[in-house]
Amino acid sequence: MKPRHLAWILGTFAFAAHAQSSVTLYGIIDIGLTYASGTQTSRTSSGPTGAHQFAMFDASANGIAGSRWGLRGVEDLGDGLKALFVLENGFMLNNGTFANGGDEFGHQAYVGLSGGFGKVTLGRQYDTYTDFVQPLTATGQWAGYMGAQPDDVDSLSNTSRINNAIKFRTPDYRGFAAAGLYSLGGVAGSVTQNQLWSIGAGYSTGSLSLAAGYLNARDPNLSLYGTTPNKGPSISNNIGSFGSPTIPESYPVDAGYASAHTTQIAGAGVQYAIDTVVFGLVATNARFEGLGSSSGPNPLNYSGTASFMNLEFSVKSQVTPAFLIASAFHYTDRNSVDGDGGAKYLQLDLGTIYNLSKSTSVYMLAVLQRASGRDSLGQPAVASIGGFSPSATDHQIALRLALQQRF
Template identity: 75%
Template sequence: MKAHHLAWIAGTLACTAHAQNSITLYGVIDAGLTYTNSSQTAVTGKRPVGGSQFALSDGSATGAGGSRWGIRGVEDLGNGLAALFTLENAFTINNGAFGTGGAEFGRQAFVGLSGTFGSLTLGRQYDTYTDFVQPLTATGQWAGYMGAEPDDVDSLSNTSRINNAIKFRTPTYRGMAAGLLYSLGGVAGSLTQNQLFSIGAGYSQGPLSVAVGYLSARDPNVSLYGTTPNKGSTALNSIGSFGSPTSAESSPVDAGYASAKTTQIAGAGIDYAFNPVTVGFVVTNTRFYNLGSTSGPDPLGYTGTASFLNFELSVKSQITPALLLGSAFHYTDRNSVDGDGGAKYLQLDLGAFYSLSKRTSLYILTVLQRAIGRDSLGQPAVASITGFSPSTTDRQLGVRIALQQRF
C-alpha cells in the first residue's frame, strides 16, 4: 500500500542529531496461505486451462500489504525549510527476491523539499489521483490488492508507480489539501510521448472524508503499465503472454487495449464514520482512447475507445480495539468495443483482522468475482481477481489467511 498508509508502522528505528533531523527505518512483512478455486496455467484450443491452487505467497500479490523495507530521511535547513528523501524496497517473503519487477527501490525512490508551501519531490512516486482517492477504498483501508477492481482496472491498488515524476502537494488547511504530478516522457524530439499528468484533492474533517482525482497518461502501455524492469520500456509489456499456448493470460480485463494512445482515469470517493462503523462509496471511470495506435500491440485490431465504469460500496466496523471486519461490493461495466457487446464484473470482498499487538496482526480475506460478456482478449470473459492468475471460467474465488508484522 502507499507510504502514507504506513501510519500503522510502529517500533521505528530513528537516529537523530536534533528534533528536526532524522533517519527512519521502517517496513512490513506479510506472509500467508492463499487458495483459489480456478487458476490458469495455459491456453489450449483458444480456451484457458488450469485448476485450483494452494500456495504460500507474499502480500504483494494477494494480501493486505506487500512486504517491504524503507528508509525515510528529513534534514532541517532552517527558516521552516527541510530536505527529505524516501527509498522503499519491495521483496517477496517466500523466496527473498526483489519485488516490483526486480527494481531495487521499486516502491518509491524520491528526494525533495518541504516547508510552509507544502512539498516538492522528484523521482519514482505514487500519482496524486491515487494519493487522494485510494484511502477511501476498501483496497486502501483493509482489503489490499485482492480487494481492488478486477485486474486493478482503475489503478487504485498501486500496481503501477510513476517514473521520472515531479510532484507538488499543498499543506493541509482546515482539512483540505491538493496535489499535482507530472512525469516527463524523456523522448528526444517529443515533449508529449510517454508523459503522464495527475491531480488530486481531498477534504477530511471529523467523520467525513471526500476526495477526487484525475490521471492522464500518453502512451500508457509504457508510461503507466510498463514502469518496472521486467516490463521493459518497449511497447510489448501490458498485454503480457497473449497468444501463448503454454502460459496463463495476463490481465484479460484490459490487456487487449494496450494499443491505446491515451488512458484517462477519473475518480471520486466519500467516507462517513458512524462509530464504530464506517461506510464508503467510490466511483471511477477508466478510458482507453484511440485504440489501434502505434503505442502498443493490437493483435485483435481494436479501434475506438474502451470505457470502464466502476462502483464500490464498502462497510468496515471496529468491533473491538483488536478486531476489524470489512466488506465491499464492486460493479464494473465496460462498453461495447467494435461490437463485442461489452463486459460486466461483479465482486464481493470480505475481511477480518485481529491485532495480536500494535505491530502484529492475523487476517483472512475472501474475494468472489463473476465475469459476464466478452473480455479484452476477445474470449468469453473470465474472472480475474487482482494479484491472482486469471480464472479458466467466468467465476473465481480467492481466500488468504496471513500474518503481518510491522516495524
C-alpha cells in the same frame, strides 16, 4: 589549542545544532496461505483450462500490503524548511526476490523539500490521483490487492508507480489538501510523448472524508504500465499477456488495450463514520482512448475507446480496538469495443483483521468474482481477481490467511 581549531570545533557544533537530521528504518512483512479456484493451467483449442491452487504468497502478490523495507530521512534546514528523502524496496518474502519487476527501490525513490509552501518531491512516486482516492477504498484500507477492481483496471491498487515524476502537495488547511504530479516523457523532439500527469484533492473533518482525482497518461503502455525492469518497448504488451498453451493469461480485463494512445482515469469517493461503523462509496472511470496507436501491440485490431465504469460500496466495523470486520461490493461495466458487446464484472470482498499487538496482526480475506460478456482478449470473459492468475471460467473464489508485522 590554537584559536583557529577552537573556532572550527565551535562552528561544527553550531552547524549540527542548526541542521538537525534523522534517518528512520521502517518496513512491513506480510505473508500468507492462499487458495484460488479454477486457476488457469493450460490452453486448448476450446479455451483455457484450470484447477484449484493452494500456495504461499507474499502480500506483494495478493495481500494487504506488500513486504518492504525503507529508509526515510529528514534534515532541518532552518526557518521551517526541511530536506527529505524516501528509498523503499519491495521484496517477495516467500522466495527472497525483488518485487516491482526487479526494481531495487521499486516502491518509492524520491528526494524533496518541504516547508510552509507545502512539499515538492522528485523521483519514482505514487500519482496524486491514487494518493487521495485510494485511502477511501477497500483496497486501500483492509482488502489489499485482492480487493481491487478486476485486474486493478482503475489503478487504485498501486499496480504501477510513476517514474521521472515531479510532485507538489499543498499544506493541509482546515482538512483540505491538494496535489499535482507531472512525469517527463524524456523523448527527444517531443514534449508530450510518454508524459503523464495527475491531480488530486481531499477533505476530511470529523466523521466525513471526501476525495477526487484524475490521471492522464500518454502512451500508457510505456508511461504507466511499462515502468519496471521486466517490461519492454512499445512492441511489448506491458499491461498483460494473452498467454500460451503452457502459460496462463494475465490481466485479461484490459491487456488487449495496450495500443491505447492515452489512458484517462477519473475517480471520486466519500466515506462517513457512524460510531465504529464506516460506510464508503467510490466511483471511477478508466478510459483507453485511441486504440490502434503505436504505443503498444494490437493483435485484435481494436479501434476507438474502451471505457470502464467502476462502482464500489464498502462497510467496515471496528468491533473492538483489536478486531475489524469489513465487506465491499464492486460493479464494473465496460462499453462495447468494435461491436464485442462489452463486459461486466461483479465482485464481493469479505475481510477480518485481528491485531495481536501494535505491530503484528493476522487477517483473513475472501473474494468472489463473476464475469460476463467478452473481455479484452476477445474471449468469453473470465474472472480475474487481483493478485491471482485468472480463472479458466467466468467465476472465481480466492482466499487468504496471513500474518503481517510492521516495524
